[in-house]
Amino acid sequence: MLLSKLIENTGFKLINSSGDIEINHIEYDSRRVKEGDMFACVVGTFKDGHEYAENACRNGASALIVERELPFSVPQIIAPNSRRAMAQLAAKLYDYPAKQLRIVGVTGTNGKTTTTYMIKSIAEKCGLKVGLIGTIRNIIDNRVISTQRTTPESTELQCILRMMADEGVDLVVMEVSSHSLDQERVYGLNFEVAGFTNLTQDHLDYHKTFDNYLAAKKKLFERCGYAVVNADDSYSAKLLEGLDVERATYAVREPADIYANNIEICVRDVEFDMTTPQGSAHISVPIPGLFNVFNAMLAAGISLKLGFPLDKIAEGLADVSGVTGRMEALDTTGFPFSVILDFAHTPDGIINLLTSVREFAKGRVMTVFGCGGDRDHAKRPLMGEAAGRYSDFCVVTSDNPRTEDPMSIIGNVLDGVNKTAVEYVVIQNRREAIKYALTHAKPNDVVVLAGKGHETYQEINNVKYPFDEKVVVAELLDKMRRQ
Numbered sequence: 419m420l421l422s423k424l425i426e427n428t429g430f431k432l433i434n435s436s437g438d439i440e441i442n443h444i445e446y447d448s449r450r451v452k453e454g455d456m457f458a459c460v461v462g463t464f465k466d467g468h469e470y471a472e473n474a475c476r477n478g479a480s481a482l483i484v485e486r487e488l489p490f491s492v493p494q495i496i497a498p499n500s501r502r503a504m505a506q507l508a509a510k511l512y513d514y515p516a517k518q519l520r521i522v523g524v525t526g527t528n529g530k531t532t533t534t535y536m537i538k539s540i541a542e543k544c545g546l547k548v549g550l551i552g553t554i555r556n557i558i559d560n561r562v563i564s565t566q567r568t569t570p571e572s573t574e575l576q577c578i579l580r581m582m583a584d585e586g587v588d589l590v591v592m593e594v595s596s597h598s599l600d601q602e603r604v605y606g607l608n609f610e611v612a613g614f615t616n617l618t619q620d621h622l623d624y625h626k627t628f629d630n631y632l633a634a635k636k637k638l639f640e641r642c643g644y645a646v647v648n649a650d651d652s653y654s655a656k657l658l659e660g661l662d663v664e665r666a667t668y669a670v671r672e673p674a675d676i677y678a679n680n681i682e683i684c685v686r687d688v689e690f691d692m693t694t695p696q697g698s699a700h701i702s703v704p705i706p707g708l709f710n711v712f713n714a715m716l717a718a719g720i721s722l723k724l725g726f727p728l729d730k731i732a733e734g735l736a737d738v739s740g741v742t743g744r745m746e747a748l749d750t751t752g753f754p755f756s757v758i759l760d761f762a763h764t765p766d767g768i769i770n771l772l773t774s775v776r777e778f779a780k781g782r783v784m785t786v787f788g789c790g791g792d793r794d795h796a797k798r799p800l801m802g803e804a805a806g807r808y809s810d811f812c813v814v815t816s817d818n819p820r821t822e823d824p825m826s827i828i829g830n831v832l833d834g835v836n837k838t839a840v841e842y843v844v845i846q847n848r849r850e851a852i853k854y855a856l857t858h859a860k861p862n863d864v865v866v867l868a869g870k871g872h873e874t875y876q877e878i879n880n881v882k883y884p885f886d887e888k889v890v891v892a893e894l895l896d897k898m899r900r901q
Contacts, residue, residue: 420438420439420441421438421440421481424507428503428506430495430496430497431495431497432493432494433496434494435493439493440454441454441455441456441480441481442454442455443511444457444483444504444507444508444511444573445458445474445479446458446460446504446571446573448467448471448473448477449473449477451473451477451479452478453480454480455474455479456479456480456483456495457470457471457474457475457479457483458482458483458500459482459483459485459488460500461501468486471484472490475492479492481493481495482495483495483497483500483504485497485500501601501602501603502602502605505602505603506606508572508573508577509576512576512577512579515576515579515582516576516579516606519549519579519582519583519589519590520724521589521592521607521608522537522591522610522613523604523609523611523638524592524594524612524613524615524720525594525595525615525638526613526614526616526635527616527764527766527767528615528616528709528764528767528770529709529712530593530594531552531593531741531761532741532744533613533713533716533717534591534593535738535741536714536734536735536738537591537717537720538550538557538591539737539739540721540726540731540733540734541591541721541726543730543733543737544726544730544734546588547585547587548589549579549582549590550590551569551578551590551591551592552592552593553872556570558581558582559585569592569594569597569598570603571603572602572603572605575603589724592604594609594612594638596634599637599638600630604641607641608643609638609642609643611644611645611646611724612638612642612645612646613646614639614645614646614648614651615651615712615713616651616712617635617651617653617657618765618766618767632656632657635657636656636657636661642663643663643664644663644723645658645663646668646716646719646720646723647666648667648669648712649669649673649674650669650671650672650674650712666722666723668718669715670712675695675719676694676695676715676718677692678690678691678692678693678715683707683774683778684706684778685706685747685756685864686704686747687705687706688705688711688714689702692715694718695722696727696728699728699729699731701718701732701735701736702735702736703736704738705738706745706747706774707745707770707774708770708774708777709770709774710774714735717731717734717735718731721734742872743870743872744761744871745758745760745771745774748891749892752895752899753898754860755856755859755860755862755864756779756863756864757856757864757865757866757867757891758775758864758866759867759871759887759888759891760867760868761868762787762871763790763868763869764801765800765801766804768787768804768808768868769804769808771866772805772809772866773808775864778864779862779863779864780862781860781862781864782810782863783863783864784809784810784811784812784813784863784864784866785805785809785813785866785868786815786865787812787814787815787817787866787867787869788816788817788824788848789801789817789827789830790818790819790820791818791819791824791827792820792822793820795830798827798830798831798834799830799831799833799834801831801834802830802832802836803834805835806835806838806839807838809840811840811841811842812835812840813844813845813851814842814843814844814845815845815846815848815851816846816848816851816876817848817869817870818873818876818877819877820878820879820880821880848876848885849885852867852887852890852891852894856894856895856898867891870887
């Protein structure tokens with residue numbers, strides 16, 4: 419698109435323009451800039467993109483998005499907020515794909531991924547072509563596109579939405595993280611329906627305070643047409659406070675528009691009776707855990723607002739594919755114990771996971787877990803205490819230590835574990851920790867691997883080493899069979 423056309427009617431100031439130029443792409447990483455790209459000098463939490471403008475120009479940047487004039491001769495678009503400007507211009511560059519799509523957003527600390535997969539399954543039962551944007555992968559119909567973050571940066575997001583629109587996608591279901599909301603990655607998007615799972619401590623390394631975390635989540639509901647929220651979570655009221663948005667609630671304990679009873683949780687599924695304003699239905703979900711009752715009700719509430727019939731909602735929930743690394747029962751054929759793989763990496767996530775496991779575990783609950791490095795330090799002892807209170811035995815290990823000393827992180831975790839009476843061992847090497855749990859598991863025990871879930875790597879000192887826990891468990895069990 420010509421630069422003059424791109425900034426038309428934006429109100430942005432353009433300097434150093436001596437003639438019209440073609441803009442092929444908007445980039446925010448100077449290392450990826452190519453000839454014909456516009457580079458956005460994004461002011462981030464830890465880095466200021468203006469410092470990388472010179473490198474972007476060397477790599478061939480044709481123009482810059484800036485918040486202040488820089489000493490370079492290329493055209494510069496001066497905007498009050500470079501992040502918002504990048505989102506606005508990216509939407510225009512891709513010809514506003516969101517206007518051709520119905521978009522649903524799901525936010526909350528836990529449950530976003532599973533809920534979006536549930537909505538996708540329901541919509542497909544109704545004959546819709548669905549696009550999914552989330553933590554594990556982006557999907558157009560059944561074609562998988564790899565992802566680096568829960569919600570893509572605005573330029574990548576607009577590109578994906580354009581692909582979805584061009585391929586005839588009827589509905590886009592998107593995980594919307596607090597980071598993406600705070601960083602304006604979804605700026606300019608309007609969500610037909612937005613859903614809220616829950617809010618517990620996480621990401622305070624970034625947001626600094628819980629109020630900031632809540633305020634970031636609230637942005638989603640400031641730009642949606644309808645909200646579906648968890649009445650059993652006290653933050654739902656604060657999330658919608660002062661907002662003139664139509665809403666529906668779901669709950670197990672509190673009065674709500676959608677509620678569940680007669681809940682039965684087994685090792686591989688959960689069943690319950692769901693009552694809604696459109697009638698009642700018996701729901702079976704092939705993913706265990708009480709929290710998946712909540713996820714299913716949220717998916718149902720959103721689906722009802724989208725106009726999907728209750729019988730198709732029940733069919734979609736019954737047919738949802740197991741979400742990788744979310745309460746996933748691994749193959750333990752030949753052994754008298756079970757292994758559950760889950761992404762739980764917050765105190766509330768650990769509590770939800772382990773209370774659900776305890777509902778079907780006939781033996782001990784053995785939890786293998788750690789905490790990530792370079793992230794919220796305050797949640798580490800809370801996770802340790804949660805694991806200690808809801809496990810019969812803990813193996814405290816390393817997660818993704820990143821640039822921190824693994825044993826220092828483990829020390830923080832043990833501050834919480836030691837507040838409980840649980841028996842535990844410390845094994846820093848995660849593979850050895852899993853091996854210990856498997857070789858010490860007794861008949862009917864459930865070994866819970868928490869924290870890594872769908873991840874296929876372990877990040878140590880800025881290097882991502884291959885580490886897929888499904889592969890690790892399969893290898894260890896195979897070796898145990900042959901011994």
